[in-house]
Amino acid sequence: MLSTEQVIRRGQMRDRVFSILGVALTILCLGVLAILLVNLCREGLARIDWQFLTTFPSRRAAKAGIFSAWVGSALVMLVTGLTAIPLGVAAGVYLEEYGRRNWFTSLIEINIANLAGVPSIIYGLMALGLLIYKWEDWFGDKTDSIAGLGQSIITGGLTLAFLILPIVIVATREALRAIPQHMREAAYALGASRWQVVKDHLLPYSTGGISTGVIIALSRAIGETAPLVTIGALTYIAFLPPAPFSHTESGQMVGPFAWLSSPFTVLPIQMFNWVSRPSSDDNNFAVNAAAAGIILMLVTLTMNTVAIVIRARVRKKVKW
DSSP: OOOHHHHHHHHHHHHHHHHHHHHHHHHHHHHHHHHHHHHHHHHHGGGOSHHHHHSOOOSSGGGOOOHHHHHHHHHHHHHHHHHHHHHHHHHHHIIIIISOSSHHHHHHHHHHHHHTTSOHHHHHHHHIIIIIIHHHHHHOSOTTSTTSOOSSHHHHHHHHHHHHHHHHHHHHHHHHHTSOHHHHHHHHHTTOOHHHHIIIIIHHHTHHHHHHHHHHHHHHHTTOOHHHHHTTOOSOOOSOOOOTTOBOTTSOBOOTTGGGGSOOOOHHHHHHHHHHSOOBTTBOHHHHHHHHHHHHHHHHHHHHHHHHHHHHHHHHHOOO
């Protein structure tokens, strides 16, 4: 039999070993990230300038830019955010505050948790069959309208929305669960309805957690390549989607949502295109890919920083 002092020492030793292991793994992960950033900056930092950001891709690496790629990424993420955020938050609120605790809601919860871990290419295959092939069967080949979704911005945005929807739902539910139950009980005691409790108390208090989950989900979506390649995103595009209410060469006015049916490319696909090309001393596309990678990582790190700042500010304002 071990004495009480020996049991305490053994527990303290385990705590030290776990702490050392955790610090070592953290340093290892940060070191890998630092090496990646240093390597990208060493190769592509000198390539980043205004011309690189405002020119279209070209056969010559020195003249190629990412204009169409970052505009495509922004538009696709706009569709993704406008689709996934309202649906995900609404679904999370319903499951946590309105749904009854029975086998059906338990089944939904299990499926949502499983969907959050499904490989992204599966969502691409689902979107290929549902949003492209099935829509063509139902509505015919109408590539000039939203009804014929095709290989367009709206298809890419909806595909990524499907991808991050489980993450947004889980983040919303976890943020709502973090609110003490006495907040709900106090509001009900004062005569508030369930919707008033959700609208005036739960959603404001959970804004930090929901915003953090949403931004992290969007930062994952902006770097996805496999599902967009599956649905037919272009690897080379030298034009922008039509601006709302602009005029075509024939003089016709463009509708406000015509850009949704336009072909597109995104930054990760543009990087893949450059990396797959043969490079030489006078035509090095790898430098362009490194420069685009720096911009993509800066965008991702910025989004995660915004999530941290929002969460910190909300925690300071909200006092339970």
